[in-house]
Amino acid sequence: MKLAPITFLLTLTLSPFIQATPAVEELFTQYRQKGIQEFSADLGKNLYFQEFKLAGTGEIRQCADCHTPDLRAQGQHAETGKIIEPLAPSINRQRLLDIKEINKWLKRNCKWTLGRECTAQEKGNLLTFIQTQ
Amino acid sequence: MISPVRIWDLPTRFFHWLLVTHFTLAWLTAGDSRYLDFHVFFGYGFLGLLLFRLLWGVIGSHYARFSSFCYSYSAVIKFLTTPSSFSNLGHTPAGSWAIWALLFLGFLVSGSGLLTLGALNQLGPLEGYFNFAQGDLFHWVHTSTAWSLLGLVILHLSGVILASRIHRESLIWAMITGFKNTTCLNEQSVPQHPLIAYSLLLFILISAGGYFQGRLFQNPNYQPFPSPPLPQLSLWQSECEDCHLAYHPTLLPQRSWQQIFAEQHNHFEEDLSLDEDTLQQLKQFAFQYPAESNLTKTAWKTHSTLSSSQIPLRITQTPYWREQHQTIAWKQDSNFPAKLDCVACHQDAESGRFTAAAMRLPTATDFPPSR
Structure with a gap:
């Protein structure tokens, strides 16, 4: 636990230097064209842990349900139990490389978790948060 | 003076007891498909023994030859009404x-078994000649003739016990030692023919060794009947395996796939958002090889047991799935395999075949209950 504040500080200081992948860079450009000024890793983190109540059943969902609170850990599909490889690019080099893949999962998983598609601002924040991991 | 005379030569006795063994073991391994390879081996052995007996009935020693026990119907009636009128050391x-009758039924049982294997399991020398509907018929013939054979065995045994009591001489013991007692000094012992008898035994043992070496020496995932792969589509596998096992299209009828793709925006609460190109490729694959394609026994059973009004969206809703899994006591325990986790028991689930012989029920140590 002692390491937590240090890691946090380190992440904070290093975050401007974290290189976005070409795919993420391209997506950022697209989002900026829609008028988004800035992307925030903190807001992305908040969204990642935010709990959403489903309109129909009242079921509560969040990203961490499947991807676990630690993005460096292996997750598990909430319904099927299928293993989900870690989201964090520092652990899983396959992450954030393919625009098509990123769009597919942002769309599918926002709909499942939030009950709607994410806005360009929310997607930008999430990607910013994920790439620091 | 009473003296023992050998009437049953060694090959005849070996044949008899080997046939008993094969019939018993085939009976015990029937029905449970995990032991299909055993059942099939004993079936082949049973048929081989019958063929040997046909040969031995022509070239064997005196009492083993068919010519020595070829009796007319009237002779049987005469014997049954006045048994004392008959005096012959061999068969009554x-x-x-x-x-x-045992020989005839034996051929029927093993012949229909071979037909069933070829038609229902798509295995053996008759693979590919028959469809699954014919396979169901063959299977019915196979089981009913097997029960008839069992009935005949009981009749045969009753006759043996009855005759043993009447003659005060155990016929079962005679089939073990080969000797019967006689007062007639003209009777001579038949030759033993040990070489042929031991060759027969050795042949069966070597065959068994070759047939079961995979079970004996290979890994626990050994599959006795490796089957050719079913048609696969890599896009199907990658898209499905995003979230779950890529259940092969042969596991649901075409109308189910139609509806599943029509509802792709609410696929078990997930919006798949498949693009048009992907969707078309997946549809084409599913519509080409749905359950109705009859590519496997599972496919045939799945759609032929469905009523035409049913459109199951889960494989677990199909009557065939339910029937096949009704004996399993599902537990809510998180370590107990879920119903969608086919791979936990079916080693060939990913291929889509679901052959009976590729099934391995997990033991308690594979899935210890969680605390």
């Missing part, structure tokens, strides 16, 4: 008819 007229 009634006994001989039992032998003929």
